[in-house]
Amino acid sequence: MLLDVRTIYAEPAALELERGRQIVERWPRAEVIEVASANRVDAVHGDEQNVQRWVRVKTEVLALGVRKTMTARVNGRSADWIAPSAANGCAMACAYCYVPRHKGYANPITVYANIEQMIGYLRRHVVRQGPKTEPNQCDPRAWVYDLGENSDASVDALVSDNVADLVAAFRDLEHAKASFATKFVNRDLLTYDPQGRTRIRFSVMPERTAKLLDIRTSSVGERIAAVDDFLAAGYEVHLNMSPVVVHEEWLSDWAELLQQLNDVLSPAAKAQAQAEVIFLTHNQGLHDVNLGWHPQAENLLWRPDIQEFKVSQNGMRNVRYRAGWKGVWKQRLLDLIAEQAPWLTVRYAF
Incomplete structure (x- = not known):
């Protein structure tokens, strides 16, 4: 079971809002504990013992808060803008996820109840942009807003109606389009009627790698099989080939995945x-956390023989593939895609 919420840590202000009350009502047997901040619950994020209960905490714990800052950040890759997140954290447990780097010893879902304020901010932001006058790699006509930088919106939709409300809001914003990547096939989203104004990006990777790293997600095969259904329901459907994990047989595994896409996806x-x-x-801190609950994943993710350290802008110690080798590997994968799936345009690669 992906969610069996038994404890909800809630800010009092969130409990006063209709969306907050709706979320609590979804799990009537859950204990509600009031906290000053849903983003930093010492009993959850600050307890080192929770590393050993990584998946259980994701299943049983929910944090409920009010988003206090509204900022759309410039992106330029997946989207033109990163929208204020309606949630962060996830009930799934992908071993490479970057969100836990900021949250300590646990990473359950934190959901924000003031969705109406968020939508109001986004409406005003879109109006300020006006029409998109120059096409870019995000979209030729619409300003694209990523809704799920710090969470998976398909899973968030199990918790509240925030995602449904966001999809409905973008349906009426003629100069904008919503977007989010997902590893979870939530067929309830097929009823949202996005009318082409929401782009869903199904994340895919070779199945053998996903079985080790994509914990508690829908299988890659299930995600690929869902593409045509979501297209028919009015979504624009892209593919997020991420993360590309290099190992001794990585390129042949990607060749198999591309063949699977060729075989399953319709011409439309x-x-x-x-x-x-x-x-x-990858990240030094996340590596240390993973060793406490899923050390096998680190055999693929932590490869000092082919990686180099880089200190990020926020001071974190990250590792990435060595620059010279990564450039070669990236080109090999792009060449493979061009050869096996010439119908697939790569918007960007890094």
């Missing part, structure tokens, strides 16, 4: 599909 899906290719970036 292929005609509109585009992709982003993102090679793995």
